Amino acid sequence: MWMRSLSLFLRRLVRRGALVVVDPDGCSERYGEAASDPVTVRLHTRSLPRRLLVNPDLVLGEAYMDGALTVDGDDIYGLIELLLINLAQQPDVWHYRWLARLRQLSRNLAQFNPAERAGRNVAHHYDLSGALYDLFLDADRQYSCGYFRHPGDSLEAAQQAKKTLIATKLLLEPDQRVLDIGCGWGGLGLQLARDHGARVTGVTLSREQHRIAEERSRTSGLADQVRFRLQDYRQVEESFDRVVSVGMFEHVGVPHYREFFDTLRQRLSEDGVALLHTIGRADGLSATNPWLAKYIFPGGYSPALSELLAEVERSGLYVTDIEIWRLHYAETLKAWRQRFEAELDRVREIYDERFCRMWRFYLVISELAFRQGGHVVFQIQLARKQDAVPLTRDYLALPEIRDDSASKAA
Numbered sequence: 001m002w003m004r005s006l007s008l009f010l011r012r013l014v015r016r017g018a019l020v021v022v023d024p025d026g027c028s029e030r031y032g033e034a035a036s037d038p039v040t041v042r043l044h045t046r047s048l049p050r051r052l053l054v055n056p057d058l059v060l061g062e063a064y065m066d067g068a069l070t071v072d073g074d075d076i077y078g079l080i081e082l083l084l085i086n087l088a089q090q091p092d093v094w095h096y097r098w099l100a101r102l103r104q105l106s107r108n109l110a111q112f113n114p115a116e117r118a119g120r121n122v123a124h125h126y127d128l129s130g131a132l133y134d135l136f137l138d139a140d141r142q143y144s145c146g147y148f149r150h151p152g153d154s155l156e157a158a159q160q161a162k163k164t165l166i167a168t169k170l171l172l173e174p175d176q177r178v179l180d181i182g183c184g185w186g187g188l189g190l191q192l193a194r195d196h197g198a199r200v201t202g203v204t205l206s207r208e209q210h211r212i213a214e215e216r217s218r219t220s221g222l223a224d225q226v227r228f229r230l231q232d233y234r235q236v237e238e239s240f241d242r243v244v245s246v247g248m249f250e251h252v253g254v255p256h257y258r259e260f261f262d263t264l265r266q267r268l269s270e271d272g273v274a275l276l277h278t279i280g281r282a283d284g285l286s287a288t289n290p291w292l293a294k295y296i297f298p299g300g301y302s303p304a305l306s307e308l309l310a311e312v313e314r315s316g317l318y319v320t321d322i323e324i325w326r327l328h329y330a331e332t333l334k335a336w337r338q339r340f341e342a343e344l345d346r347v348r349e350i351y352d353e354r355f356c357r358m359w360r361f362y363l364v365i366s367e368l369a370f371r372q373g374g375h376v377v378f379q380i381q382l383a384r385k386q387d388a389v390p391l392t393r394d395y396l397a398l399p400e401i402r403d404d405s406a407s408k409a410a
């Protein structure tokens with residue numbers, strides 16, 4: 001019965017491309033366009049059709065992780081792309097919209113992130129083995145969207161361009177005090193100090209990130225300019241000329257947006273400038289994919305611009321500039337995914353096969369969220385005064401950045 005129900009669901013869903021499903025008894029059925037080359041999926045347990053129907057967004061990833069679902073050629077990218085393309089054409093297919101609405105109703109509870117819970121959520125992802133991140137990130141460990149100024153830019157060039165653009169938007173001057181909220185492994189803060197003479201305080205809730213950032217500060221000779229703290233942003237008390245936050249706002253949680261922007265305003269000096277860099281969504285209010293929330297980013301959420309800006313307005317901050325990066329993160333994630341896949345044997349040595357499938361699924365669905373699912377990146381410049389930044393955008397012209405990644409690799 002459940003296999004028949006799943007078949008009816010897929011027959012209605014798959015209109016573009018083609019999908020072949022092989023059930024646990026070895027029987028196969030094809031869906032979609034007759035002329036398309038199909039993606040072939042094999043179901044290996046009898047309970048899987050029922051579980052997929054009840055909660056497809058969670059169970060698909062779990063079944064792939066556990067080997068209960070396999071894709072010929074391990075083409076999980078092709079399968080997710082096919083499903084997203086068809087869901088975009090039919091977002092209300094069958095019971096799918098009701099599952100999404102139920103998740104929206106419960107999202108405030110799922111994203112309630114007081115300091116203690118926020119620390120546990122951060123540790124879940126960012127306190128994994130440092131050797132894992134070394135396998136697919138650039139040498140500076142930039143774990144956020146790069147800025148691809150030219151076709152064919154390397155990951156290293158894109159990450160350098162991102163940091164340069166952020167510094168430009170901050171209008172940095174020597175000796176200015178900078179607060180880096182969610183400083184990661186310290187790369188941005190170290191560059192702001194080294195290249196612009198800033199005095200940087202970075203805060204993170206990840207013990208592993210804090211340890212490495214502190215070590216980098218000491219070995220770079222910048223310890224007198226850069227301090228990293230294992231601290232929640234809400235516990236910071238000093239005032240700063242500049243505040244920057246890159247890739248952290250996704251972990252704040254919707255119930256805490258007002259608290260975040262109120263804190264940002266309080267920490268910012270009267271003439272100060274802030275820059276918020278966050279993943280967002282172009283399709284309005286929604287909820288986090290349940291598989292992603294359970295296995296990768298508990299408590300996380302990518303906001304719509306409308307719900308984010310509503311809290312900025314209430315905080316009394318001025319929005320002085322907004323830039324929307326569309327496919328830059330898709331290209332960043334593609335580079336990470338390709339590097340990760342090239343190092344699968346080494347990942348298995350650190351963790352196991354299930355972890356490899358989990359992390360690969362995460363990188364695939366994340367990349368495709370930006371290519372097919374309406375995800376983008378917002379860079380929002382904020383200030384307490386209207387004239388804290390120039391009235392035109394001429395100052396944002398960037399110098400050409402030499403891509404020396406090839407010489408480094410050699």
